[in-house]
Amino acid sequence: xxxxxxxxxxxxxxxxxxxxxxxxxxxxxxxxxxxxxxxxxxxxxxxxxxxxxxxxxxxxxxxxxxxxxxxxxxxxxxxxxxxxxxxxxxxxxxxxxxxxxxxxxxxxxxxxxxxxxxxxxxxxxxxxxxxxxxxxxxxxxxxxxxxxxxxxxxxxxxxxxxxxxxxxxxxxxxxxxxxxxxxxxxx
Amino acid sequence: xxxxxxxxxxxxxxxxxxxxxxxxxxxxxxxxxxxxxxxxxxxxxxxxxxxxxxxxxxxxxxxxxxxxxxxxxxxxxxxxxxxxxxxxxxxxxxxxxxxxxxxxxxxxxxxxxxxxxxxxxxxxxxxxxxxxxxxxxxxxxxxxxxxxxxxxx
Numbered sequence: 001x002x003x004x005x006x007x008x009x010x011x012x013x014x015x016x017x018x019x020x021x022x023x024x025x026x027x028x029x030x031x032x033x034x035x036x037x038x039x040x041x042x043x044x045x046x047x048x049x050x051x052x053x054x055x056x057x058x059x060x061x062x063x064x065x066x067x068x069x070x071x072x073x074x075x076x077x078x079x080x081x082x083x084x085x086x087x088x089x090x091x092x093x094x095x096x097x098x099x100x101x102x103x104x105x106x107x108x109x110x111x112x113x114x115x116x117x118x119x120x121x122x123x124x125x126x127x128x129x130x131x132x133x134x135x136x137x138x139x140x141x142x143x144x145x146x147x148x149x150x151x152x153x154x155x156x157x158x159x160x161x162x163x164x165x166x167x168x169x170x171x172x173x174x175x176x177x178x179x180x181x182x183x184x185x186x187x
Numbered sequence: 188x189x190x191x192x193x194x195x196x197x198x199x200x201x202x203x204x205x206x207x208x209x210x211x212x213x214x215x216x217x218x219x220x221x222x223x224x225x226x227x228x229x230x231x232x233x234x235x236x237x238x239x240x241x242x243x244x245x246x247x248x249x250x251x252x253x254x255x256x257x258x259x260x261x262x263x264x265x266x267x268x269x270x271x272x273x274x275x276x277x278x279x280x281x282x283x284x285x286x287x288x289x290x291x292x293x294x295x296x297x298x299x300x301x302x303x304x305x306x307x308x309x310x311x312x313x314x315x316x317x318x319x320x321x322x323x324x325x326x327x328x329x330x331x332x333x334x335x336x337x338x339x340x
Binding site: 026029030033034037038041042045046051055059060062063066110111112114117121124125128129146147148152153168169171172175176178179182 | 195196197199200203205230231234235237238239240241242243244245246250251254255257258259261262265
């Protein structure tokens with residue numbers, strides 16, 4: 001296997017790279033990884049709540065993505081395909097941790113500290129994050145995709161294989177549940 | 188007073204700037220005449236104001252520098268394991284075949300060994316094989332299910 005190097009020049013689309021990866025092109029995988037690694041890590045972090053696990057899950061997802069390349073269909077979008085693999089990897093890691101501890105997995109607090117904010121504001125953020133951790137999986141997932149990964153409704157629809165019109169109502173339901181969890185925290 | 192159920196999701200979309208211009212205007216027109224939905228808008232805004240300031244920690248730059256190498260090395264190692272496994276399976280199959288077709292018949296037909304020695308050696312060999320498989324199976328099950336496996340002893 002030849003170690004991949006990124007070639008400069010015209011930027012191929014993700015889907016073009018997918019076709020090249022299906023032929024075993026490791027360079028195409030390297031380009032795709034360099035484009036999406038940070039997003040993949042953030043998405044995994046949203047599911048696992050643990051930075052080390054998220055890093056491992058995102059790398060493993062790219063490996064599984066490469067190995068599943070033979071099953072690509074050209075009409076599929078990269079993100080939709082990859083997100084499904086990444087999500088499965090991240091959830092497997094979460095379930096492993098659950099089995100080992102036989103209790104609900106608490107999420108770490110993987111956010112950048114803000115020196116300028118008050119301790120109350122930091123506490124409120126922790127409370128919000130803990131409440132997100134208590135939500136049903138589908139609600140937590142859509143909230144993390146929107147709020148902490150900044151995905152548009154169209155991108156969420158693609159990732160979760162939902163009709164575009166369903167995202168708004170699903171997200172609203174999830175936010176409603178979150179507000180119920182946070183009852184009393186907001187005036 | 189509760190917000191109008193038909194408008195709540197639209198208010199979410201409005202705050203997320205995901206509505207068309209016409210839809211956004213409809214929401215604004217409704218908000219002008221509905222205090223309950225205006226309160227709903229404020230509540231949703233409060234939550235967004237908190238989550239908008241929550242940014243995931245970024246790993247140090249050197250993590251990204253090594254990121255591809257980790258993937259590449261793991262891919263390469265997996266290919267190595269595949270070849271190693273294929274080789275081991277072929278060798279084990281050949282060994283088993285040689286054992287059954289050559290070694291065991293020669294051993295059994297060796298006139299210099301008493302029948303009791305032959306039976307004893309075969310029984311001991313079978314016992315070792317059964318014990319090995321049993322211990323191996325137990326180890327695999329333990330690795331899969333042991334919740335203390337990451338505890339350093």
